[in-house]
Amino acid sequence: MVNRCKVRTKYLLWACIGFLFLFAFLSPAKSFPHSPYYFINNNADSIPASWASKLIYKNASNALTLSNKPPLDLSIYSKDSLAFIVDYKAKDSTVLMVPQNQFYLHNEAEIKNPDADISANTIEFNKNTNIVKFYGNKDTSNAISGRPTILQNGSKSILDSGYYNIKSQKGILKNTYYNEGEIYVQAAIAKKIDSNSIFVKDARFTTCNLDPPHFDLHAFKMKMISGKLAVSGPAIPEFEGVPMPIVIPFGIYPLTRGRHSGLLPAVFQQDNIKGLGLTGLGYYKVINDYWDVTTRVDLYSYGGYTINVNPDYYKRYAYRGNLNVSYQFTKTLNSYGNVAQEYTKNKTIHIGWSHSMDSKAHPGESFSASVNAGSTLYNSLQTLNPYQSFNNQLNSSITFSKNWDNGKYNLSMQANHSQNSVNHSINIQFPTINFSTATINPFQKKELVGKPKWYENIGISYNGTFQNQLSFYDTAKNSIKSLLDTMQWGAQHQIPITLTLPAVGPLLFSPSVSYSENWISRKLISHWDSTLAKVDTTIEKGFFTARQMSFGIAMNTRIFGTMNFKHGNIRAIHHEIRPTISLNYTPNMASSYFKTLQVDTTGRKQRVSEYSYPGSVGGFSETTFGGINFGIDNILQMKVLNKKDTTGDPDKETKKVSLIDGLSINSGYNLVADSLNWSPVSFSLRSSLFNNKLNFNANMTLDQYETDAYGTRINKLLWSQGKLGRITNGTISMSTSFSSKKTDQKTDQQRVASDPDPNMPPDQQLQQLNYVRDHASDFVDFNIPWNIQASYAMGFSKVINPDYSGFHNVYNSSLNLNGDFSLSPKWKAGGSIYFDVIHHQVGMMTLFLTRDMHCWQMAINVSPIGRFKSFSIVLNPKSGILRDLRINRSRSFY
Incomplete structure (x- = not known):
């Protein structure tokens, strides 16, 4: 039975007397026993039927009544009454002792009020003292059941017994198990001095939710302020109940909920080229509801330091982003004895910015940024992060786009940056502006009536791009004038005209006309220097144009074939062929800016373009093409018996297996050329075998013509010698992954659903994935006993020599392996390796060993091979409150 009332002593007594009077008047045949208290059973069957129609309500004078008639005015509440409403219930009984002003609840008793919720086997309340026991x-067997539980201000306490003054908020709790957020405190005696503060004696502080916990801090005295912090005196760490010979002089543990400012503790680190380090020391500042800033400092004994400032901002349905600015001064020890100086000093800077705009904020507009820029040496000096130290390429992009009229008109503006730390080159493209229109049908009627005419399907569109670029080397002394001298701009305009014709049986025909024009700000003029006996170049600035047109008609179709089998595991083989044939004509409109150039001392000459300046939009080929382009793509699949099917459903009796996802061959023949008519043949193969366990991709280009001693094509087919051709470039890549079965029955969807923050935006997901990749040992999946990923890539290409003296071959081949396996349900080991097959050497290797200890985790990371060798041992609690309370040992070697 649940009752709600205002507990006021004076009128509680008057209400009971009035209750007895009315009950005696309505039921004269019944009487109450002579007893100093009244017993009220919670069983509804014991309530007299005559009460069922009576209402309990308060009139204007707040007096209580049991009748549906207006009650008597008994006067107002007394001044010593409680200022809040109390809900209470008990499974067994409630006992009210009027003369003593005492109230008892027995068996699964509960009291709820605005300050605290109390549940226990037995609850006693004395109105004279305002004390609840x-x-x-x-x-x-001395086992205690129905332990008291107190819920107050987001905290939970489970204890053996206690008493509590509901007015002064003071009380004593014995043998208490206290929980607030991730904090668990077990105390012999806890004394409440008000609604928020508790003094604890003989406390065990931990973030482990087991009983007994795996670890705790045994503090003799502690004060806890709910929702703010806990402060302890001297404490002794204990693991598995065994005290450690270490004394922590004091402890401050934050209990503030939500975002709050505070200090960030540091971690000790040892580096053989930077010295002893104190890393991660900083401060987290909450500016407002949308902004916060994290500032960290790394200090090293040799004199180096790093300053990181990381603002983060987020406004729901508007934008989200973060900025990271890092300044690094390194003073590294030179380990070689023949150097002139003992230390090497470097000043580097790095800027990272990620921003995304919610599509709901401004429909039709979007703004995004992904900036990764900085000094060339910054990444190479990250000694403990091999993935970052081996990253030689930095790229950035800032994009704004807008569309009008439901996407018919589109505008985008970009700023791009690329940087290579090997050759120290930096390229900045700003601005890059692109404007395009959707296909417009100028002859189409506004109101479609009947079957449209063929000319109504004629479509025209426009695509224009303007770009500006600066290129320089960060090792050179660049002035504003020299930077502006490298600036070059260009523009491209394309106007395609298309026509969609009705299908002729299984054939689709698509005519097209395209006009292109390029605007260029400079030309690269090449000439033969007889004095130096080499090709020299000069730059001519101005405004130059180049244009091109093309005409064509394409035909494509699809051909299907299926071979069925009545016996055996293979029931059918399905083959799909997708042929394409196009007739194209492209006139030579670029001959005016091509010339014949002597390229070596033998007098050999070569046609070169003046519009081939690197980085500009460039010119067009001087070749006139009027011929046929053709290609064919193949898809091969088969159906096999599904041995796992036991349902007898015909649709599930077989399963589809992909053999070839695509096998394409493309080439062409120029009908108007006087020589070198055949275009090189390109091959492409892609396949996913064994239920997508093995992914295979291959590309190759085959040239049918011979070359001279300098690698230049000559008009002599290799077919006449019985050869198909010569391979000019090709790549092969394979990747696979294997893993054992999962130890539990959860699906991947269930794992995603259990994520604590499933609404994380894409930019933060990318940051988290990058962090997981760089700290793989901290995020291993103990649910999968083992998994292996392997990939292999091989490439070959012919590249022209810088002096046009011929071609040279470039080869590359690499093998990547990574994986992990469980030594036991709590131990995990793994690593990754990059092997350069061409040079027969290991480029990078990382190994890790982790241990899951329920509320703690241990990670050992080793990089034994590479430019920077390092190892680290980290032991820290999983709890976010004590995560920085870590045992860290790390060293790196150059």
């Missing part, structure tokens, strides 16, 4: 029930 609560305790459990001890059986014959």
